[in-house]
Amino acid sequence: MSNQPILQVQEVTKAFGGVIAVNGVTFDIFEKEILGIIGPNGSGKTTLINCVTGFINVTSGKVLFRGKNITGRPAHKIADMGxxxxxxxxxxxxxxxxxxxxxxxxxxxxxxxxxxxxxxxxxxxxxxxxxxxxxxxxxxxxxxxxxxxxxxxxxxxxxxxxxxxxxxxxxEIIICDEIFSGLSMSEIASMVPLIERLQMDGITLIMIEHRLRELFRVSNRILVLNFGEKVIEGTPEEVMADEKVKEVYFGSEKAEEVMSHA
Amino acid sequence: MNIEQRRKERLDRGIKVRTDGLYALMSWRELSYLTLPRLVLIVGMLTLPFIMPSMYWQRVISIVCIYALLAMSFDFLAHFVGLVSLGGALFIGVGGYLAAIMNTYFGMPPLLTIPIATVVGAGICTLFLLPCLPLRGVYFAIVSLMYPLALARVIEALDILGGTDGIMGIESFGNRWVEQYFVILMVLLFLFGARRLVNLDIGLVFRAVKDNDQAVRASGMSITFYKAVAVFIASAMGCMGGASLVHIYMWSGISLLALDFSILPIAATVIGGAGTLVGPVLGCLILVPISELLRAFGTLRIVFYSLILVAFIVFRSEGIMVYGQRKYHQFERWVKI
Structure with missing residues (x-):
């Protein structure tokens, strides 16, 4: 991995009227990395992706691709960049x-x-x-x-x-919005090697996912969102061990059980 | 109670599978299966001027062709790009007035005015409609309906371009055979051109814009650009019709911007079969003569006209051409359950 991040998201905020869907989220992603984004329903995952890919305009903040500011460019121009x-x-x-x-x-x-x-x-x-x-x-x-x-x-x-x-x-970057959802176990099982192969082919991936077990297996780092804010960012092990994630994301004592499965 | 004892079974004709591509040349049977419907249309259109009983009906043929151009442009936009256009009158008006101006003020012959009016007119119409192209939904229909109404009032109020009297003394085609064959050939040219276009790669992009514009954006293509290209093509058909029309009538006036030009093509598309491009032409061949026949009833003709439309929508909503294609490509038989 080179030191220059391929994609930098800096303090991105998106407000729909009074509702702040994404609130000052910052993260970097390096080349050939797989970044997982998780969070409960309505935590702003898809909105964040829409901001990055130009499908909606950000309220404030910046998105840099290879150091170049791409904030506010139309979606087809951003897709054209890769x-x-x-x-x-x-x-x-x-x-x-x-x-x-x-x-x-x-x-x-x-x-x-x-x-x-x-x-x-x-x-x-x-x-x-x-x-x-x-x-x-x-x-x-x-x-x-x-x-x-x-x-x-x-x-x-x-x-x-x-x-x-x-x-x-x-x-250069593929952002997968819940690519595993709605698939059977066997379909997911055949999808995982595909994702890994794409990584080996030099593609950087961002994966929004609810299927934690598979996501934790493939991703290098995990970003946890809740109510539009970043809770924690780290390796799957760090995230799994984090008390805040267990509390905020999984809520109750059931968290132990879920995490042990993952 | 009577329980249905049989059902209709539909089978594709085996021959159809082999009539795609080069294999069609392998036997006369397959060759004729493929070319016969097209030949019937082409020969039928070309002989129309001969079988018409009077000069009046020959004139009707020209009008049919102009409506056919409009109907094709509607069908192309609505079913291959996903833009519902009510702008037939806009296309006719812009094309018609451009040709009229070039002919009377600059003395250009129809040979020049029609191609120029087609290209320049299509450019103007595209520019007019450009602001609503990034939007989805009914906006395109509303805006394209508004322009002809607004333009007519502008011409009336400012008394420009002949005002309510219109521009008179426009050169005719000179010969009524030239006039008819010109419009007929243009209809055939645009018809087969458009059918070819929608199956090319760029045509697939148009259809993709209709199916899913967000996915097209995610593929790195500007939907506004491709919609603009499609509107240019469609308005070129309409402007060509308008330019021909003023040379046929030898007059250009506000009635070029009348709503007939927006509505009748849609009716023809419904009757003929949407999404086939041939259907709208057939629809015009049926509807326009009927509308002429009903002229005897005066204003009541709109009632008959509406009844015919309603009957078609209720009993054959798919349209003649879709129905016909199904019958041609499939066997149907009753099987016992």
């Missing part, structure tokens, strides 16, 4: 076949520059590149899954499709 995200509620193009879903990100200026995932600066036929990405991410080509209309697919594939859409841009 910060991509998946959505909590999956947003595939339901009327298109899966591989055609990937033609859209492959049509973007960034993909043309980078050549798409695994592309060496040269983008081939978009359909073929799309199918290759899908196969790499776990769509069985033999069973014609890549050719099926997106609306006919089960949740597991749609989550992968979200990830594939990010990969098509050849991103």
């Amino acid at each position: 910060i991509t995200r998946t959505f909590q509620i999956m947003r595939p193009y339901y009327s298109l076949p899966c591989y055609k879903n990937l033609v859209i990100p492959l049509f973007s200026p960034r993909a043309k520059r980078t050549g798409g995932w695994r592309g060496g600066g040269k983008l081939g036929d978009r359909d073929t590149v799309g199918i290759d990405i899908l196969e790499e991410i776990g769509f069985e080509r033999d069973s014609f899954v890549p050719y099926k209309i997106a609306s006919t697919l089960p949740t597991g594939y749609l989550k992968r499709l979200e990830l594939a859409r990010c990969l098509a841009l050849k991103p």
Whole structure:
């Protein structure tokens, strides 16, 4: 890990009228790191991500990408720089076949520059590149899954499709918003190695998650949010051991039990 | 009680699978399966001027084609980009007035005015509509409806561009055959062009904007830019229609900004089958002549017109073309349960 953080979030605050959803959150993330963000429902995790990716404007604070201020830039410009995200509620193009879903990100200026995932600066036929990405991410080509209309697919594939859409841009940072939620245990089990492989391929990941067991296994550091404020930031072990997290995040004496499972 | 003993089974024609791509060239049967519907349309459109009984009905054909251009532009925007446009009158008005100005004030022939009015007019319409493009929802419909109303009042109040009398003495096409074949060929050109476009990669981006604009933004593309490109294409169709219209009528006036041009294309799209691009053309071929036939009833014709529309929406809401395509591509049979 280099000393220069790839992404710096400084004192980011977002207020919706009188409700302060994110309150002065600061964190850094280094290259090839996996940062997990956890917190109870409504603690501002998704809002924080929306601020970072430019989907909503921050009220105050700064976001720096490789030392460059990207606060307030439009979402497509930020995605063009290589910060991509998946959505909590999956947003595939339901009327298109899966591989055609990937033609859209492959049509973007960034993909043309980078050549798409695994592309060496040269983008081939978009359909073929799309199918290759899908196969790499776990769509069985033999069973014609890549050719099926997106609306006919089960949740597991749609989550992968979200990830594939990010990969098509050849991103530097992928922000996964609850990529494990709604998946069966076996689907999660096959997703975890995928995440680890992405890390090995040099991608920095931010993962918002409620599935703590899997998250603690893959992530290097954990950030805990509560009521829009940072509670603690540290390694999974530190976070698990922290009394404040047990109190604030898990609430009662049940905390012991939950943490011992994780 | 009578329990349903049978149900309708639908099967795709096996032949359809093989008629995509190069395989279609393998046999005459498959080749004709593929080309026949297109040939029927093309030949039908081209022979229309011959089978019309009088000059009056030949004129109606030209009007049908102009409405068809508008209906296609509506269908393209609504079902492939997700923008519900009520701006048919805006497109016709801008294109029409531009052509009229260029012809009467600068003496340009129709050969020049129509292409220029198409491109410049589409640019102007896109600029007009640009402010509401980043928004989702009904705003585009409202704004596109407002412009023609506002422009008509501006022309009226300031008495510019001929005021309420309009601009007269515009050069005609010269020959009614040229006039009809020009608009018919333009309809066919834009129809097959648009059908090709929506299946290209940029067309997929348009459809993606309709399906999920946030995901398009997350893919690093500006939805405003792609919506603007789509509006440019759609308004080019409309402006082309408007420019042709003033050369057909040899007159340009406030009635170019009338709401008919916004509403009738939508009705035609509903009847013809939304999302097919051919459907709206068929819808216009049906609706515009009916509207002419009903002229005898005076103002009552709008009642008949509404009844026809309601009947279509109630009994065949999918539209003629969607229904027809299903019948053409699928076997249907009753099976016992």
